[in-house]
Amino acid sequence: MKPIQVGLMGLGTVGSGVFHVLTRNQTEIQRRAGRGIELAQVSRRNLAAAREIVGDAVQIVADAREIVANPDIDIVVELIGGTGIARELVLEAIAAGKHVVTANKALLAVHGTEIFAAASAKGVVVAFEAAVAGGIPIIKALREGLTANRIEWIAGIINGTTNFILSEMRDKGLDFDVVLKEAQRLGYAEADPTFDIEGVDAAHKATIMSAIAFGVPVQFDKAHVEGITQLSAIDIRYAEQLGYRIKLLGITKKRDAGIELRVHPTLIPSKRLIANVEGAMNAVVVQGDAVGTTLYYGKGAGSEPTASAVVADLVDITRLHTADPEHRVPHLAFRADALADTPILPIDQVQTAFYLRLRVADEAGVLSSITTILADNDISIDAVLQRESADGEKQTDLIILTHDTIEGRMRAALAKMQALRTVLAPIVSLRKEELA
Amino acid sequence: MKPIQVGLMGLGTVGSGVFHVLTRNQTEIQRRAGRGIELAQVSRRNLAAAREIVGDAVQIVADAREIVANPDIDIVVELIGGTGIARELVLEAIAAGKHVVTANKALLAVHGTEIFAAASAKGVVVAFEAAVAGGIPIIKALREGLTANRIEWIAGIINGTTNFILSEMRDKGLDFDVVLKEAQRLGYAEADPTFDIEGVDAAHKATIMSAIAFGVPVQFDKAHVEGITQLSAIDIRYAEQLGYRIKLLGITKKRDAGIELRVHPTLIPSKRLIANVEGAMNAVVVQGDAVGTTLYYGKGAGSEPTASAVVADLVDITRLHTADPEHRVPHLAFRADALADTPILPIDQVQTAFYLRLRVADEAGVLSSITTILADNDISIDAVLQRESADGEKQTDLIILTHDTIEGRMRAALAKMQALRTVLAPIVSLRKEELA
Numbered sequence: 001m002k003p004i005q006v007g008l009m010g011l012g013t014v015g016s017g018v019f020h021v022l023t024r025n026q027t028e029i030q031r032r033a034g035r036g037i038e039l040a041q042v043s044r045r046n047l048a049a050a051r052e053i054v055g056d057a058v059q060i061v062a063d064a065r066e067i068v069a070n071p072d073i074d075i076v077v078e079l080i081g082g083t084g085i086a087r088e089l090v091l092e093a094i095a096a097g098k099h100v101v102t103a104n105k106a107l108l109a110v111h112g113t114e115i116f117a118a119a120s121a122k123g124v125v126v127a128f129e130a131a132v133a134g135g136i137p138i139i140k141a142l143r144e145g146l147t148a149n150r151i152e153w154i155a156g157i158i159n160g161t162t163n164f165i166l167s168e169m170r171d172k173g174l175d176f177d178v179v180l181k182e183a184q185r186l187g188y189a190e191a192d193p194t195f196d197i198e199g200v201d202a203a204h205k206a207t208i209m210s211a212i213a214f215g216v217p218v219q220f221d222k223a224h225v226e227g228i229t230q231l232s233a234i235d236i237r238y239a240e241q242l243g244y245r246i247k248l249l250g251i252t253k254k255r256d257a258g259i260e261l262r263v264h265p266t267l268i269p270s271k272r273l274i275a276n277v278e279g280a281m282n283a284v285v286v287q288g289d290a291v292g293t294t295l296y297y298g299k300g301a302g303s304e305p306t307a308s309a310v311v312a313d314l315v316d317i318t319r320l321h322t323a324d325p326e327h328r329v330p331h332l333a334f335r336a337d338a339l340a341d342t343p344i345l346p347i348d349q350v351q352t353a354f355y356l357r358l359r360v361a362d363e364a365g366v367l368s369s370i371t372t373i374l375a376d377n378d379i380s381i382d383a384v385l386q387r388e389s390a391d392g393e394k395q396t397d398l399i400i401l402t403h404d405t406i407e408g409r410m411r412a413a414l415a416k417m418q419a420l421r422t423v424l425a426p427i428v429s430l431r432k433e434e435l436a
Numbered sequence: 437m438k439p440i441q442v443g444l445m446g447l448g449t450v451g452s453g454v455f456h457v458l459t460r461n462q463t464e465i466q467r468r469a470g471r472g473i474e475l476a477q478v479s480r481r482n483l484a485a486a487r488e489i490v491g492d493a494v495q496i497v498a499d500a501r502e503i504v505a506n507p508d509i510d511i512v513v514e515l516i517g518g519t520g521i522a523r524e525l526v527l528e529a530i531a532a533g534k535h536v537v538t539a540n541k542a543l544l545a546v547h548g549t550e551i552f553a554a555a556s557a558k559g560v561v562v563a564f565e566a567a568v569a570g571g572i573p574i575i576k577a578l579r580e581g582l583t584a585n586r587i588e589w590i591a592g593i594i595n596g597t598t599n600f601i602l603s604e605m606r607d608k609g610l611d612f613d614v615v616l617k618e619a620q621r622l623g624y625a626e627a628d629p630t631f632d633i634e635g636v637d638a639a640h641k642a643t644i645m646s647a648i649a650f651g652v653p654v655q656f657d658k659a660h661v662e663g664i665t666q667l668s669a670i671d672i673r674y675a676e677q678l679g680y681r682i683k684l685l686g687i688t689k690k691r692d693a694g695i696e697l698r699v700h701p702t703l704i705p706s707k708r709l710i711a712n713v714e715g716a717m718n719a720v721v722v723q724g725d726a727v728g729t730t731l732y733y734g735k736g737a738g739s740e741p742t743a744s745a746v747v748a749d750l751v752d753i754t755r756l757h758t759a760d761p762e763h764r765v766p767h768l769a770f771r772a773d774a775l776a777d778t779p780i781l782p783i784d785q786v787q788t789a790f791y792l793r794l795r796v797a798d799e800a801g802v803l804s805s806i807t808t809i810l811a812d813n814d815i816s817i818d819a820v821l822q823r824e825s826a827d828g829e830k831q832t833d834l835i836i837l838t839h840d841t842i843e844g845r846m847r848a849a850l851a852k853m854q855a856l857r858t859v860l861a862p863i864v865s866l867r868k869e870e871l872a
Binding site: 273299307315322334 | 453468581583584724725728730732733743747756757758763764769774
């Protein structure tokens with residue numbers, strides 16, 4: 001049988017990984033897929049740079065639209081990124097009746113509804129394993145491996161850059177700014193790291209997982225997003241003393257009232273497996289009502305790890321595109337006509353525990369006034385750590401861990417505590433999850 | 437559309453889990469599968485006991501053959517276990533044109549070739565996610581998630597009973613026999629625990645993973661199998677001091693000369709994520725040439741975790757049975773006509789590092805005579821730990837960690853060391869893997 005024909009738009013880091021993996025492992029891939037998978041055409045503005053990568057084996061075009069227009073191409077791989085031209089090209093490829101494989105989380109988190117609807121109407125597949133957690137087959141696990149379950153929650157380290165930075169901050173006791181520069185020097189952070197360090201990239205991925213887990217449309221605009229730029233080394237140290245690590249987590253949970261969807265630095269118990277995921281590695285914990293806790297770990301980025309996911313999607317399509325479109329795995333795990341309109345909860349209604357660090361005057365009654373405010377807001381305390389004042393100082397750090405509460409209550413309590421005369425600096429509050 | 441009709445043979449722990457999960461989550465499952473999945477018939481000799489579980493909702497028969505003969509049944513779930521009647525029933529169900537879902541690792545590890553051939557000839561699916569690592573979707577990850585890769589090796593904690601025992605031995609410093617009794621009392625080990633503690637269950641699972649990873653037929657008879665019954669608390673303690681934990685691992689590796697397939701207690705670095713998998717939990721590490729290291733963690737046994745995998749297979753079949761049989765995911769990941777005849781290597785040719793504990797006379801020249809034997813056999817030493825003799829004793833423990841070697845060489849060296857006058861007790865040798 002003639003090999004299935006693939007066109008690749010955007011021959012950068014991941015694109016060259018796809019070329020190398022398809023070339024190096026073509027025998028094994030064909031033995032698995034039952035049919036060859038041939039990279040027939042690639043696009044990149046800089047033709048000479050592209051030639052450097054693929055040699056004479058593949059036709060190179062400067063304009064990605066040539067790939068979309070090529071009637072011989074069965075599957076288009078979109079690795080351009082962003083939500084502008086990539087959206088247009090993906091929609092045009094679908095309109096041309098081509099299957100699409102993409103690693104573009106921003107595109108799907110923001111325009112997924114439009115794209116999946118177009119694909120369903122045309123009877124083509126849009127596959128996106130590479131969009132979340134790189135080489136880890138987490139989309140497959142959620143869409144196919146855990147279909148028996150009501151998913152209860154997902155919590156993931158889904159941005160390698162920030163996990164590298166947090167690992168270094170903890171390891172070396174350094175502050176954020178210092179480690180960011182180091183990460184940039186080593187290539188773990190980009191020159192403009194905003195999307196990573198502000199949590200936007202993780203929120204794109206969490207949005208996609210949330211939709212798949214709970215059978216709702218992608219709604220990136222409803223996600224609550226906080227990054228790690230405000231995090232201090234001292235809070236990492238206090239957390240450690242209390243038996244916790246701080247990780248940037250993408251979290252989504254099903255509650256009676258709706259769905260939580262949030263990205264923020266989070267204290268998690270040091271003894272959890274996911275707390276021990278260090279450096280640029282990714283890991284996702286999924287809690288299902290039947291299976292209990294499962295965890296998926298691996299490289300979340302990089303040329304060949306991401307290519308591994310892209311090529312797996314190519315094999316999936318090669319194997320299964322003959323299936324009646326009505327019976328294929330639905331894009332968002334649930335059939336499009338069975339998606340729910342469960343609301344995404346505003347951050348005020350989220351339930352979580354908190355870590356608070358207060359710089360307080362070292363005088364009688366301080367702890368009492370603070371705990372009274374917490375009690376008045378129905379927030380119960382799990383642990384308190386009060387440092388002795390340093391010599392000659394009249395102030396100290398007071399650390400409080402709370403039990404689960406409604407975030408709105410905590411915000412009300414924080415405002416009152418902040419107004420106390422004895423609270424001498426802005427209160428640091430971080431969310432805490434037991435993940436059990 | 438009429439719900440797909442399922443017959444369940446063997447309504448025990450896992451079977452009742454399947455009933456409960458299908459019942460409780462039927463709405464979510466239908467939203468995912470696009471079609472209802474209905475448990476139409478179950479078999480169990482004790483009809484009254486079955487009635488206790490499924491009530492009046494499901495037809496109960498005493499003879500599983502009634503399910504195989506029922507023309508309304510689309511998918512048969514085999515949860516009887518063993519390689520006798522289960523094999524006959526599975527083959528009869530296939531002959532009757534039914535898809536089969538099974539959790540029976542022994543059956544597939546021993547009779548997989550016959551069963552998969554029969555299924556392919558009939559154009560039906562035999563699905564077996566539940567056969568390896570319970571609720572963890574590791575079969576799906578290997579067969580579909582990592583298809584881009586040449587798998588280099590797999591190492592898994594794939595037997596919860598033994599992992600529970602090893603965790604307790606380490607935690608409490610107790611010996612095997614004591615902990616086994618405790619595990620039996622708690623229900624973590626069966627009254628006859630032979631299959632678990634002798635490594636047979638893990639070897640069944642490793643055999644299946646090995647076939648899927650490397651595209652070879654299942655060959656359980658070629659697996660090297662050692663259990664944990666000979667393991668002493670003192671070796672767990674010494675390993676700990678050297679920065680290692682001891683786990684019962686199922687290991688399969690691709691070498692130039694063939695495939696390694698072995699189950700045995702193994703020292704692994706404490707800092708590896710898998711070294712921190714405690715209690716009855718399972719975890720599998722897969723090394724692929726493109727993706728690098730990935731890890732999959734969860735419950736490897738139990739009623740609903742295993743049912744989670746069984747029901748996921750039911751959803752897969754419901755979704756995809758319309759696909760051309762030629763294009764479905766092959767049973768062993770590689771197409772049946774593309775399986776290789778790569779040999780499984782005998783244990784003598786396996787490459788691994790070793791931990792040795794020698795009880796030696798505390799006199800001059802002992803270390804020299806031992807290291808000379810290792811050097812003569814081309815085995816290089818990674819670390820040596822020699823304890824001072826206890827007061828008044830004239831003997832001591834000598835611990836040696838080696839670098840990778842060929843097991844045959846180590847066996848030759850062990851024979852020579854054992855023959856030394858200064859070696860006072862049987863030498864303990866355990867394999868060590870860096871898993872990096």
